[in-house]
Amino acid sequence: MRWATWQRVGIDRMACAWLILRYIDPAAEFLFVEYGQPPPGDAEAFDIPGARLTHRRGRCTFSTILREYGLRDPALDRLSEIITGADVPGNFFDHPESAGLEAVCRGISRTAGDDHVAIRHGLVVFDGLYRLFSDAAGPPAPVRP
Numbered sequence: 001m002r003w004a005t006w007q008r009v010g011i012d013r014m015a016c017a018w019l020i021l022r023y024i025d026p027a028a029e030f031l032f033v034e035y036g037q038p039p040p041g042d043a044e045a046f047d048i049p050g051a052r053l054t055h056r057r058g059r060c061t062f063s064t065i066l067r068e069y070g071l072r073d074p075a076l077d078r079l080s081e082i083i084t085g086a087d088v089p090g091n092f093f094d095h096p097e098s099a100g101l102e103a104v105c106r107g108i109s110r111t112a113g114d115d116h117v118a119i120r121h122g123l124v125v126f127d128g129l130y131r132l133f134s135d136a137a138g139p140p141a142p143v144r145p
Contacts, residue, residue: 004031004039005047009115011105012060012087013047014122015079019065020046021123022130023076032115060084075134079126101129 003020005013009032020028033039045051047061056064063080065071085098086105104125112118 001025001027002029002031002040002043004033004043004045006035006037007032007115008035009109009118009122010087011102012062012083014105014108014119015060015062015083015126016046016053016065017119018123018126019062019071019076022127023071024065024069030116030119055088058084058088058090060087073134075130078133079129082129101125 017030031040031043039045039048046053048054053064053068054061060083062083066076066080082095082098082101085095086102108121109118112121
């Protein structure tokens with residue numbers, strides 16, 4: 001299936017691509033359209049205002065996809081909270097780790113040179129976070145000096 005979003009992916013679009021590839025469509029083909037341009041009619045648009053899969057009720061597109069596809073998993077819910085904290089204005093301070101994830105994704109987006117490359121690098125980040133949050137032991141204990 002073809003999926004479309006705007007160019008220059010950031011945290012929510014990068015996370016959505018990971019979610020789509022890992023849980024919905026492992027053979028997804030991503031198209032990146034210029035900001036403000038309509039997506040192709042034969043593609044499922046995401047993180048574009050007016051699309052079925054976009055921000056809703058103060059939550060990021062990642063959260064919308066979880067609801068729309070019935071994905072229930074505490075680790076995905078935790079990721080959703082952090083992504084919303086980084087991506088939706090007014091939520092940044094709800095989750096301090098959102099600042100770190102936003103910085104990592106911004107760095108990937110700026111240095112990748114291509115949205116497909118950015119998505120590929122984002123897969124590593126979100127795979128790691130998912131493993132961390134789904135670990136039955138929980139996150140590692142803080143290091144004490």
